[in-house]
Amino acid sequence: MSHSLSPLNRPCNTAVSSAAGRRSGAPQLTNPALDYSYDGSFEGMLTVLFQIYDRKAAPNTIQPVGAVQGGLFVMPVEIDTDETAAARVWEGLLRYMDAEARTRLFHTFLSEQPDRELLIFRYADLAMRAGRDISENYADDNVRRVQRLAQQMYREKHRMEAFVRFEKTQDGLFHSTIDPDFDVLPLIAPHFTKRYADQRWLIFDKRRRYGLYYDLTRTDIVEFETSAPQRSTAVSATVLDEREPLFKLLWQSYFDHVNIPERKNMKLHRRHMPLRYWRYLSEKQPREQRFEPIRNKRPVQPGGPVISSGESVSGADEAGKG
8 A cells, every 4th residue: 555645745726726606516427336446545546536437437335455345246446546637636626625625535534444435435526516615514424524533633643743752773763653543644744854854763653564754855655564563663772872771761750850749630641641652652661760859959948938958058068167
């Protein structure tokens, strides 16, 4: 399955969507319905949409080639990805919806729902037959599902941007392993490219076996092929920078000292930081050094200022000299 950082890697053209009014609808699908298969990419999905209206045959099913489940008399029509046709569909959708609504279709595809392809078709077909934007037509189940999936994708994207923790290797590469519920790597790429533009980094999606690699000039998608499944994707300690354990210890120490035990609320904590993310967070790993609170303050004396331990010692020395 191929991946793309953005739909067709083309900038969003909002000029087309600026025109108001009802547009001409999609052609009627008068031929017998077909089962379609494609290569699993978003460009391939857009090509399937093009072929549906070109053949005037509605889909019974739309499935990636490797996941086709047909019956005895079912022969799926395999659609080869055509980037020209995909670009035509992608730009043409702006005639019936704004750029934000169109982006939600891309997010729906990344959600990896079992029926995501049919959901995208139904939403696009409904918009084209209405001749206008339908993003607020919540009476329709397809619109509600697309909206709900887009919200779930946004939350997962936000959490990944907050919870990614890097480890530095000996060659200066910052590596991180994640396991998100949805395929959010294409969505978080702009954030990390902008925020960590001065260092090489790799974010690896353990579940989907591909990652993002930034080489100081551009961010590319890299795929890993292995002959046998691996139980762990953690970086071996032999290739980590020798200071990495110290960085981990410093991060844990910082986390411990900013914590306020009196305001501990684990229910709220787990809601904002779900347990499934903890195994990738440095601050949630077993402590190699026992936590000790900072002891550089004396208790506040009634009616007096707070005096640090250093000032107390120096003051006593001066008093002894007097």
